[in-house]
Amino acid sequence: MTNHWIDIKNADAVLIIGSNAAEHHPVAFKWIMKAKDNGAALMHVDPKFSRTSARCDFHVPLRSGTDIAFLGGMLRYILEKELHHKEYVLNYTNASFIVGKDYAFEDGLFSGYDPKSRTYDRSKWAFEKGPDGAPLRDESLKHERCVFNLMKKHYDRYTLKTVSDVTGVSEQNLLRVYDTFCATGKPDKAGTILYALGWTQHTVGVQNIRTSALIQLLLGNIGIAGGGINALRGEPNVQGSTDHALLYHILPGYIALPQADWQTLEQFNKANTPVTALKNSANWWGNRPKYMASLLKGWYGDEATPENDFCYGLLPKGEKNEDYSYMYVMDKMYHGKMKGGFIFGVNPMNSFPHTNKMRKALDNLDWMVCSELHHSETSDNWQRPGVDPKACKTEVFLLPSAHRVEKAGTISNSGRWLQWFDKAVEPGGEARNFADIFVPLINRLRALYQAEGGVLPEALLKLNWPEKFDPEEWARRINGMFWADTKVGNKLYKRGQQVPAFGALQTDGSTSSLNWLYCGSYTEEEGNKSKRRDPSQTPMQARIGLFPNWSWCWPVNRRILYNRASVDVNGKPWNPDKTVIVWQDGKWVGDVPDGPWPPMSDPKGKLPFIMNTDGYAQLYGPGRLDGPFPEHYEPVETPLAAHPFSKQLRSPVYKFHTSDMDVFAKAADPRYPIVLTTYSMTEHWCGGGETRNVPNLLECEPQLYIEMSHELAKEKGIKNGDGVIVESARGRVEAIAMVTIRIRPFTVMGKTVHLVGMPFAYGWTTPKCGDSTNRLTVAAYDPNTTIPEAKACCVNIRKADKLTEIA
Amino acid sequence: MRFSRRQFLKMAGAGALCLTLSQLGVDVSEALAYAKTLKIEGAKEVQTICPFCSVCCQVIAYVRDGKLVSTEGDPDFPVNEGALCAKGAALYSMYTNDHRLTKPLYRAPHSDKWEEKSWDWTLDQIARRVKDARDKDMILKNGAGQTVNRLESIFMMGTSHASNEECAVMHQALRGLGVVHMDHQARV
Numbered sequence: 001m002t003n004h005w006i007d008i009k010n011a012d013a014v015l016i017i018g019s020n021a022a023e024h025h026p027v028a029f030k031w032i033m034k035a036k037d038n039g040a041a042l043m044h045v046d047p048k049f050s051r052t053s054a055r056c057d058f059h060v061p062l063r064s065g066t067d068i069a070f071l072g073g074m075l076r077y078i079l080e081k082e083l084h085h086k087e088y089v090l091n092y093t094n095a096s097f098i099v100g101k102d103y104a105f106e107d108g109l110f111s112g113y114d115p116k117s118r119t120y121d122r123s124k125w126a127f128e129k130g131p132d133g134a135p136l137r138d139e140s141l142k143h144e145r146c147v148f149n150l151m152k153k154h155y156d157r158y159t160l161k162t163v164s165d166v167t168g169v170s171e172q173n174l175l176r177v178y179d180t181f182c183a184t185g186k187p188d189k190a191g192t193i194l195y196a197l198g199w200t201q202h203t204v205g206v207q208n209i210r211t212s213a214l215i216q217l218l219l220g221n222i223g224i225a226g227g228g229i230n231a232l233r234g235e236p237n238v239q240g241s242t243d244h245a246l247l248y249h250i251l252p253g254y255i256a257l258p259q260a261d262w263q264t265l266e267q268f269n270k271a272n273t274p275v276t277a278l279k280n281s282a283n284w285w286g287n288r289p290k291y292m293a294s295l296l297k298g299w300y301g302d303e304a305t306p307e308n309d310f311c312y313g314l315l316p317k318g319e320k321n322e323d324y325s326y327m328y329v330m331d332k333m334y335h336g337k338m339k340g341g342f343i344f345g346v347n348p349m350n351s352f353p354h355t356n357k358m359r360k361a362l363d364n365l366d367w368m369v370c371s372e373l374h375h376s377e378t379s380d381n382w383q384r385p386g387v388d389p390k391a392c393k394t395e396v397f398l399l400p401s402a403h404r405v406e407k408a409g410t411i412s413n414s415g416r417w418l419q420w421f422d423k424a425v426e427p428g429g430e431a432r433n434f435a436d437i438f439v440p441l442i443n444r445l446r447a448l449y450q451a452e453g454g455v456l457p458e459a460l461l462k463l464n465w466p467e468k469f470d471p472e473e474w475a476r477r478i479n480g481m482f483w484a485d486t487k488v489g490n491k492l493y494k495r496g497q498q499v500p501a502f503g504a505l506q507t508d509g510s511t512s513s514l515n516w517l518y519c520g521s522y523t524e525e526e527g528n529k530s531k532r533r534d535p536s537q538t539p540m541q542a543r544i545g546l547f548p549n550w551s552w553c554w555p556v557n558r559r560i561l562y563n564r565a566s567v568d569v570n571g572k573p574w575n576p577d578k579t580v581i582v583w584q585d586g587k588w589v590g591d592v593p594d595g596p597w598p599p600m601s602d603p604k605g606k607l608p609f610i611m612n613t614d615g616y617a618q619l620y621g622p623g624r625l626d627g628p629f630p631e632h633y634e635p636v637e638t639p640l641a642a643h644p645f646s647k648q649l650r651s652p653v654y655k656f657h658t659s660d661m662d663v664f665a666k667a668a669d670p671r672y673p674i675v676l677t678t679y680s681m682t683e684h685w686c687g688g689g690e691t692r693n694v695p696n697l698l699e700c701e702p703q704l705y706i707e708m709s710h711e712l713a714k715e716k717g718i719k720n721g722d723g724v725i726v727e728s729a730r731g732r733v734e735a736i737a738m739v740t741i742r743i744r745p746f747t748v749m750g751k752t753v754h755l756v757g758m759p760f761a762y763g764w765t766t767p768k769c770g771d772s773t774n775r776l777t778v779a780a781y782d783p784n785t786t787i788p789e790a791k792a793c794c795v796n797i798r799k800a801d802k803l804t805e806i807a
Numbered sequence: 808m809r810f811s812r813r814q815f816l817k818m819a820g821a822g823a824l825c826l827t828l829s830q831l832g833v834d835v836s837e838a839l840a841y842a843k844t845l846k847i848e849g850a851k852e853v854q855t856i857c858p859f860c861s862v863c864c865q866v867i868a869y870v871r872d873g874k875l876v877s878t879e880g881d882p883d884f885p886v887n888e889g890a891l892c893a894k895g896a897a898l899y900s901m902y903t904n905d906h907r908l909t910k911p912l913y914r915a916p917h918s919d920k921w922e923e924k925s926w927d928w929t930l931d932q933i934a935r936r937v938k939d940a941r942d943k944d945m946i947l948k949n950g951a952g953q954t955v956n957r958l959e960s961i962f963m964m965g966t967s968h969a970s971n972e973e974c975a976v977m978h979q980a981l982r983g984l985g986v987v988h989m990d991h992q993a994r995v
Binding site: 024027028030232235237243251252263299313316318324325326328329337338339341342343344345346352366367371373374375382383390391392394401405406410411412413417418421422423424426428429433435437438440441442452455456459460463465469474475477515533535682685686694695697700785787790 | 853854855856857858859860861862863864865868870873874875878883884885886887888890891892893894895897898900901902904906907908909910911912913914915916917918919921926929930931932933934935936937938940941942944945947949951953954955956957958959960961962963964965966967968969970971972973974975976977978979980982983984985986987988989990991992993994995
């Protein structure tokens with residue numbers, strides 16, 4: 001989230017799209033209702049009517065996978081009616097940047113496309129630069145190749161009629177949302193966009209979110225109270241586990257995984273340290289070498305010296321453009337190329353798309369280590385229905401894991417608050433937390449390497465590694481410490497003392513930090529700030545629900561990101577009633593500003609979007625793999641044979657695999673004419689691995705169902721409560737029919753398109769409740785993130801003669 | 808002087824409110840007697856956090872004699888203000904239910920059953936397999952002769968259930984091993 005949970009109450013308009021917040025974030029929904037109590041308009045754009053819709057001013061049903069068309073129409077509406085926040089757009093976004101002559105967009109394809117490799121040459125999209133290397137700007141916004149005019153041209157095709165034809169949303173409903181939300185383009189109004197997996201799990205997932213960024217930037221809604229783009233993150237610590245990068249492509253703190261081409265730390269730093277020619281751009285990533293050196297120092301301690309590149313050479317290096325993500329691991333596993341692995345606290349045999357392929361792939365492992373609270377469809381895959389255990393060679397180690405109340409540490413909520421939890425009781429049975437598995441495991445390996453030798457033992461033996469796990473000690477390590485006596489300002493810090501903030505991190509090995517974003521969370525002066533429980537606030541902070549003394553929030557306790565954009569160039573808030581920061585008597589008051597510099601009108605002032613090299617927010621984003629402007633493409637499985645935006649039916653660069661099991665329905669395939677979307681529910685947690693084992697929750701939601709309209713049910717001869725067989729090109733699933741007005745048929749391109757919805761919380765280890773819905777979903781991926789398109793695929797349904805998976 | 812709502816309620820409960828009610832002639836002895844029978848009586852309050860979505864509602868765990876006796880939303884936490892959803896409210900039964908795994912289990916190749924094992928045996932076995940795979944499969948140099956120190960045959964999946972400190976431990980351990988196939992729920 002750019003903002004935080006409580007801040008939602010400050011919005012004048014709330015657009016919930018790609019999320020069912022009332023059911024999936026019920027407690028957070030109170031802040032949405034608080035906004036409503038304050039007079040805000042609430043809108044829910046989602047394929048089905050849910051409890052979120054019921055609480056909103058209006059619900060607008062949308063065909064799954066057409067969000068860019070829907071929002072592209074809004075962009076056109078803003079630009080045509082000039083509803084944008086003009087000062088904000090001119091001063092804070094790259095609207096005025098001039099794009100180079102090589103950029104082009106024709107019939108669904110941007111320039112630089114290579115159909116053979118299915119990739120773009122992104123150098124064709126570069127900005128025009130002056131002799132000093134700074135991007136050229138036309139502040140009059142008249143240049144035909146300035147971003148603002150290219151954007152106008154790009155979205156000119158997104159007329160009400162075309163958008164309505166593709167999305168299945170009536171023109172009247174489109175206008176209701178556009179009118180209501182775009183009213184927040186006024187400087188003193190705020191609109192927030194709340195999304196969840198309904199946006200990310202698409203082959204255009206990243207561009208769905210980019211489209212919202214374009215809207216929010218045009219309306220001046222980023223950085224302000226009640227604004228922002230807010231991912232309602234689902235998993236308990238998915239913010240923290242992303243920050244600490246349990247991900248292949250980054251190291252902790254959003255530092256790229258070293259690549260083979262970067263053999264030395266100097267080469268790494270050269271490739272990863274952006275340079276700007278703009279004097280008023282903070283270019284914060286220019287500090288990256290300090291964060292990388294401090295991370296290496298944290299990992300290798302006294303073994304890391306300037307002379308040995310802080311042990312950089314020991315780190316694994318990826319190959320350029322090689323994808324090491326989940327879906328690629330599973331495909332390699334399917335082809336017998338993986339030996340073993342760890343699956344901790346995740347249940348891919350239920351929650352990954354195209355589960356039939358995943359389950360078969362897992363059989364090819366020699367060994368697997370799972371750590372779980374309960375048996376899961378993953379840990380017990382070897383004895384799944386229809387499979388002879390004797391045929392499966394995999395050795396499985398299943399480790400009992402500790403529950404939250406049985407361990408101590410921190411998590412980071414979706415608003416980036418770092419919250420401490422204490423250990424209430426000892427772990428049940430012999431259960432252990434994850435660190436109490438990895439710390440002794442690495443110690444055993446170190447002992448083995450010392451005793452036996454082996455390949456590259458120093459990568460393990462040189463680690464700064466403890467005998468035992470202590471969460472407080474690791475909280476201190478994450479913040480970081482001094483490795484030499486160091487003076488910061490007038491204060492002398494001794495070796496071993498905590499670093500006060502990331503401004504003090506250095507490239508010379510005098511500091512460590514396992515994650516620079518969290519530097520400042522655990523200091524000599526104030527101790528472990530994640531434990532703070534002080535509700536005090538100034539009256540200005542109280543007005544917007546800011547609690548600066550409760551817990552701590554990254555970065556540097558800044559509660560609203562990009563808050564320098566909440567004020568004009570003189571530091572005066574756009575909305576004085578909901579001030580985030582204000583320049584008063586030569587200093588900033590309110591939230592922690594995005595950097596200490598004075599307002600932009602001052603010669604020492606800086607641009608607000610400090611993480612972007614040139615300091616401006618990017619309406620035009622030449623860094624993404626699928627284009628600088630979001631463009632509508634159909635999901636990989638679509639009921640349409642063509643759409644009116646271009647001849648390019650699907651994303652030209654989405655990723656997929658080509659094994660014998662990777663089959664897809666054709667466009668407008670008559671065998672699979674119905675759109676399927678999937679979701680979670682209040683009583684179950686994602687794949688349901690935990691909540692199906694809690695009797696009271698299972699009793700509330702006992703079995704897999706499929707929601708369908710009365711019209712579709714009638715067409716198929718299905719009654720409410722009937723058993724139904726659902727089939728896609730990849731699998732077959734049994735479910736109970738829920739015939740409901742919550743889902744209505746769509747009229748798309750003049751034809752009726754039906755949509756059905758299913759939860760994905762059920763699996764075979766819970767007897768007779770149904771099995772993985774994801775046996776139907778499609779393994780096609782966003783090119784930027786490799787997130788699979790679990791939210792849209794095509795199926796058919798029929799009444800079941802008998803059910804075997806559901807009792 | 809500022810009080811949190813909780814501090815205020817505690818004070819009110821202990822003094823002012825009872826006093827006022829008594830003064831008004833209301834007999835509170837029955838209510839006090841009932842309060843003494845509450846299951847949280849004499850229990851220690853421990854700050855914890857609901858383990859489901861990223862709202863991260865704060866929860867008070869009540870512990871007596873080393874046993875969890877109850878959980879409830881923390882009324883002082885500014886985000887949830889004491890509220891919990893169905894899943895958060897079921898935290899206690901999630902902890903106590905008898906489906907929990909309690910011991911390390913092992914399933915041998917081609918076997919049709921689980922066997923209980925000790926942690927020592929289990930970690931020794933895992934360490935052996937990791938080392939054997941690492942020693943055999945570590946790619947020190949790629950085709951272009953560049954040093955890559957990459958172990959491709961072992962993967963890690965998970966987990967956003969881990970605390971920040973556990974994540975830091977796991978990331979450091981896995982990069983130390985040379986693992987590049989590492990991913991978790993953020994990508995699903």
